[in-house]
Amino acid sequence: MSQFGFTLLHTDPHSQARRGQIQTRRGTIETPVFMPVGTLGTVKGMLPETLKEEGAEIILGNTYHLFLRPGHELVARLGGLHQFMNWDRPILTDSGGFQVFSLGKLRKITEEGVRFQSHIDGSSHMLTPELSIAVQETLGADIIMAFDECIPYPSTRDYVASSTALSGRWARRCKEARRSDDGAALFGIVQGGMYADLRKQSAEELQEIGFDGYALGGLSVGEEAAAMYDMMEAALPLLPADQPRYVMGVGTPENLIEGVARGVDMFDCVMPTRNARNGVLFTNFGKVVIKQARYAEDPLPIDPDCDCYVCRHYSRAYLRHLYQNNEILAAMLHTRHNLHYYLGLMAGARDAIAAGRFTEYRQEFYRRRQPESAA
Amino acid sequence: MSQFGFTLLHTDPHSQARRGQIQTRRGTIETPVFMPVGTLGTVKGMLPETLKEEGAEIILGNTYHLFLRPGHELVARLGGLHQFMNWDRPILTDSGGFQVFSLGKLRKITEEGVRFQSHIDGSSHMLTPELSIAVQETLGADIIMAFDECIPYPSTRDYVASSTALSGRWARRCKEARRSDDGAALFGIVQGGMYADLRKQSAEELQEIGFDGYALGGLSVGEEAAAMYDMMEAALPLLPADQPRYVMGVGTPENLIEGVARGVDMFDCVMPTRNARNGVLFTNFGKVVIKQARYAEDPLPIDPDCDCYVCRHYSRAYLRHLYQNNEILAAMLHTRHNLHYYLGLMAGARDAIAAGRFTEYRQEFYRRRQPESAA
Ligand SMILES: [Zn+2]
Ligand SMILES: [Zn+2]
Numbered sequence: 001m002s003q004f005g006f007t008l009l010h011t012d013p014h015s016q017a018r019r020g021q022i023q024t025r026r027g028t029i030e031t032p033v034f035m036p037v038g039t040l041g042t043v044k045g046m047l048p049e050t051l052k053e054e055g056a057e058i059i060l061g062n063t064y065h066l067f068l069r070p071g072h073e074l075v076a077r078l079g080g081l082h083q084f085m086n087w088d089r090p091i092l093t094d095s096g097g098f099q100v101f102s103l104g105k106l107r108k109i110t111e112e113g114v115r116f117q118s119h120i121d122g123s124s125h126m127l128t129p130e131l132s133i134a135v136q137e138t139l140g141a142d143i144i145m146a147f148d149e150c151i152p153y154p155s156t157r158d159y160v161a162s163s164t165a166l167s168g169r170w171a172r173r174c175k176e177a178r179r180s181d182d183g184a185a186l187f188g189i190v191q192g193g194m195y196a197d198l199r200k201q202s203a204e205e206l207q208e209i210g211f212d213g214y215a216l217g218g219l220s221v222g223e224e225a226a227a228m229y230d231m232m233e234a235a236l237p238l239l240p241a242d243q244p245r246y247v248m249g250v251g252t253p254e255n256l257i258e259g260v261a262r263g264v265d266m267f268d269c270v271m272p273t274r275n276a277r278n279g280v281l282f283t284n285f286g287k288v289v290i291k292q293a294r295y296a297e298d299p300l301p302i303d304p305d306c307d308c309y310v311c312r313h314y315s316r317a318y319l320r321h322l323y324q325n326n327e328i329l330a331a332m333l334h335t336r337h338n339l340h341y342y343l344g345l346m347a348g349a350r351d352a353i354a355a356g357r358f359t360e361y362r363q364e365f366y367r368r369r370q371p372e373s374a375a
Numbered sequence: 376m377s378q379f380g381f382t383l384l385h386t387d388p389h390s391q392a393r394r395g396q397i398q399t400r401r402g403t404i405e406t407p408v409f410m411p412v413g414t415l416g417t418v419k420g421m422l423p424e425t426l427k428e429e430g431a432e433i434i435l436g437n438t439y440h441l442f443l444r445p446g447h448e449l450v451a452r453l454g455g456l457h458q459f460m461n462w463d464r465p466i467l468t469d470s471g472g473f474q475v476f477s478l479g480k481l482r483k484i485t486e487e488g489v490r491f492q493s494h495i496d497g498s499s500h501m502l503t504p505e506l507s508i509a510v511q512e513t514l515g516a517d518i519i520m521a522f523d524e525c526i527p528y529p530s531t532r533d534y535v536a537s538s539t540a541l542s543g544r545w546a547r548r549c550k551e552a553r554r555s556d557d558g559a560a561l562f563g564i565v566q567g568g569m570y571a572d573l574r575k576q577s578a579e580e581l582q583e584i585g586f587d588g589y590a591l592g593g594l595s596v597g598e599e600a601a602a603m604y605d606m607m608e609a610a611l612p613l614l615p616a617d618q619p620r621y622v623m624g625v626g627t628p629e630n631l632i633e634g635v636a637r638g639v640d641m642f643d644c645v646m647p648t649r650n651a652r653n654g655v656l657f658t659n660f661g662k663v664v665i666k667q668a669r670y671a672e673d674p675l676p677i678d679p680d681c682d683c684y685v686c687r688h689y690s691r692a693y694l695r696h697l698y699q700n701n702e703i704l705a706a707m708l709h710t711r712h713n714l715h716y717y718l719g720l721m722a723g724a725r726d727a728i729a730a731g732r733f734t735e736y737r738q739e740f741y742r743r744r745q746p747e748s749a750a
Contacts, residue, residue, distance in 0.1 A: 040696070040697075041697075042702050042703075042704045044704070045704065045707075046704075069699070070671070070692070074671070074672055074692070077672060078674055078690060079674075084692075086689060296449070297449060297453070299454075313461040314461060315453060315459070317445070317453050317459075318416070318453070318459050318460065321415070321444065321459075322416075322417060325444060327417050327419065328420040328703055329417045329421075329422070332422070332703065332707070
């Protein structure tokens with residue numbers, strides 16, 4: 001694991017925000033970072049070159065989906081996920097756990113792992129910590145996530161405690177299953193639901209096992225934002241300062257700013273890409289819902305202050321026309337703008353932390369937002 | 376109309392093929408040319424910049440579709456079709472006739488024009504020669520097409536004769552309806568079905584009216600390729616050599632080569648873009664139907680001899696994976712390759728005519744094609 005590391009460059013004097021760099025076998029990632037989601041070996045509607053232009057330094061792949069389609073071994077025979085999808089920068093893969101647990105009645109948890117039925121053809125599969133690691137290694141991930149149970153919300157304390165203990169035992173098996181010589185990193189995932197003391201136990205147990213980085217799982221699952229921030233505040237200070245911290249599946253622009261303020265280095269979320277395809281666009285002043293009739297003749301870009309390709313060339317009226325007619329170009333342009341916004345928000349946070357003005361950046365972020373999306 | 380013109384640069388000694396240039400108010404078009412179809416103000420799945428990279432010099436817009444959605448007056452208020460869709464090269468618009476006549480029972484033809492019901496909401500509209508011209512002018516087309524009836528195939532000689540006569544009267548009304556001072560060109564459309572003598576009559580009548588260029592309409596409507604070529608041979612030699620000749624809605628790669636050999640300067644067809652979205656890819660050796668199981672683990676590009684962006688970066692296995700999962704990127708990449716092929720085929724024809732080796736180019740085209748698509 002000698003190729004993986006984390007360098008802490010700046011810490012904010014007024015918050016827990018930190019500016020750092022993650023070194024991977026496929027290059028350096030500037031943190032805090034947002035990772036676009038490329039579920040099936042493509043960030044929907046984006047060319048890899050366009051992702052780079054917009055500043056993406058790392059993307060996320062979904063183990064569950066790639067395991068079922070086209071299959072990790074097929075991907076490996078075609079040179080691995082990077083070559084398969086024409087992306088030469090780092091890839092983080094999730095463990096498959098989140099998707100498997102979302103299957104509801106189609107899955108059954110045992111000490112060994114999870115038996116589940118494919119959402120595509122109903123075929124039966126068993127996913128274990130060992131298989132999850134093997135699949136992620138076979139895909140060629142640069143950052144591999146431990147296999148854990150994503151705890152539903154709300155859950156009883158008893159359920160959370162026993163599930164977190166199971167995830168702990170699985171984390172140990174993941175560590176043991178890892179090959180040690182390929183340069184990829186392995187991250188542990190802190191569970192514990194919405195119970196601060198269980199989060200603490202989990203964080204301590206994972207550090208005892210020892211990982212290259214630590215994630216918080218089981219957040220953004222329906223809880224209030226305040227509960228999410230409480231859990232960040234409970235767990236993040238317990239994690240080693242010289243290793244990267246990742247909050248999984250989070251979130252809104254507000255969540256990102258608040259996560260950064262609490263010391264998070266890495267985020268991923270489908271929100272900018274999925275919302276883009278649904279015509280929901282992010283801006284500094286709030287959301288633009290492009291199907292609204294108010295935009296039918298609007299000559300302004302999505303955000304007059306945005307300097308992205310989309311805002312330089314296209315009006316809201318044109319984007320609404322494309323969206324109303326289900327044109328592919330709508331998804332392409334909307335996704336590009338939304339990722340520009342998310343990636344730009346993080347680039348701005350990095351600059352602000354480095355310049356010692358993150359507090360001002362955070363205030364400015366809230367000041368510019370309008371309660372009702374406006375134009 | 377002083378900004379529009381045609382320069383004949385080379386004629387092939389062994390065929391009717393010709394190499395020329397069309398001058399428009401938005402720049403020069405090298406002919407013979409293929410025009411990608413941008414029905415609703417977007418060539419589906421392509422950025423305008425990518426179209427340019429692939430060599431597109433002019434695109435086609437559909438008057439019927441833009442008239443209904445978003446409406447030509449809205450487009451005009453937003454600066455015209457070029458600004459609306461971020462395309463600064465020439466645009467040719469069809470007259471709306473072809474789509475209206477495709478509506479079958481939803482339309483009724485009179486001397487005045489065509490009454491039809493929108494395929495979207497059933498609303499009733501009347502399209503006349505005068506309105507068609509006004510809509511095309513309002514959109515800002517650089518080449519405007521006369522409003523005509525696209526004659527179904529097969530049709531009786533009586534029907535073809537009377538329809539062609541009606542289209543002739545409409546052509547005269549189109550000419551009269553045209554403003555003369557905006558620099559856009561107006562093309563007449565030769566009808567006459569599959570009857571050589573009616574094609575001749577139509578060609579002569581249109582020249583008497585006088586247009587900036589001439590098209591053949593009512594081809595590629597279900598007839599045998601031989602009949603299509605017969606009609607080209609009957610009509611094209613009757614058209615003025617110093618004006619551009621356009622065969623509408625044609626066609627396959629073979630149709631393009633044979634049309635060029637018969638003196639056609641301009642083509643348009645949805646085939647490369649529509650087939651792309653259906654996973655049918657064009658190559659020098661024939662079609663690749665990407666969903667076929669034979670490509671599931673195929674590491675080769677669509678065409679190993681193609682130098683397009685898609686073939687330089689992606690395997691058939693990856694494209695098949697994208698296509699099978701309805702990924703937007705499949706449509707983007709497939710469309711890009713197919714347009715690269717179509718535009719490259721025409722660029723090759725232009726070079727071959729200029730070099731006096733079009734006969735060899737045509738022979739080589741057939742030699743490389745394999746009866747069964749192969750890989
Ligand atoms: Zn923008
Ligand atoms: Zn290609």
